[in-house]
Amino acid sequence: MSFLTRYTDDRSRPTAGSALRDGFLRAILPAVVLWAAIVGVGFLIKGPLGGLPSEETVSKDAQSLRTATWDSVTMVWSHIGNTEYVIAVCVLAVGLIWWRTREWWVAIIPAIAISLQATVFVIATTIVGRPRPHVPHLDPAPPTSSYPSGHVGASTALYLTFAMLAQRIEHAVLRRVVTTVFLIIPLLVAWARLYRGMHHLTDIIVGALNGIVCALLAWAYLRRKNA
Structure with a gap:
């Protein structure tokens, strides 16, 4: 069974109880380990590494590239990652996938992914409470560090969960195009957040x-045959 095709290779319907149990063991508990690792790296950056002063140079270099046009373009890219947009897109996707497939255990995968991510974040x-870069910020700074x-x-x-779900598309060219678009979107958000002075480079990498x-934990949350 391929990791990407685990839900098409095994379409068996789980019970709500088994899905909850699998989700706890295969997604939530590993996410706790992920959280501990991210916090540990954060303390390392703020402590022994002294906040990585060289990253301020990266932020200033990104600032030097600013133009009115790119300010407008990156504003759109940055907003793609806003909480309200992410939740709205996720809710719409979950409803659409559920309606099209009638497989609730597959439809909830994007919701599991962003819930795990948000909790860890x-x-x-x-x-950790790391200050933002010392450059002009083009977006309102949220209360988080x-x-x-x-x-x-x-x-x-x-x-990324959308990209994995897109592997169900039977038309090969359409599948590749949709997958590529979904994989590019986070890269645009990442560049926008660096360009707009909202994060250090390591903040973006760890994010x-x-x-x-x-996303991978969410995709693997449910036990499938032989996987």
């Missing part, structure tokens, strides 16, 4: 890793 950012990037984490978790791991 909110607790980690509160504990700079590390890790919630926008990047949320968009990565959501659109992306948070999203990737949470």
Whole structure:
């Protein structure tokens, strides 16, 4: 059984109880380990590594590229990762997938991914409390700290699950195009957050890793035959 085709290779319907049990053991508990690792890296950056002063140079280099046109373009890209947009897109996708497939255990995968990501992010950012880059910020700064990037984490978790779900598309060319678009979107959000001075480079990298791991945990949350 291929990891990407685990839900098409095995279409058996789980009970709600078994799905909850599998979700706890295969998604929530590993997410706790992920959270601990992210917090540990955050304390390492703020402590022994002294906040990685060289990252300020990266942020200033990104600032030097600003133009009115790119300010407008990156504003759109940045908003893709806003909490309200991520939740709205996720709810719409869950409803659409559920309606089209009648497989609730597959439809909820994006919701599991962004829920895991958000939980890890909110607790980690509160504990670590890293200041944002010392450059002009083009977006309103949310109350959370700079590390890790919630926008990047949320968009990565959501659109990576969409990319995996897109492997069900039978038309090969359409499948590749849709998958590529879904994989590019988090990269646009990441660049926008760096360009707009909202995060250090490591905030973005760790945010992306948070999203990737949470998407993979969500995809694997349900036990399938031989997987």
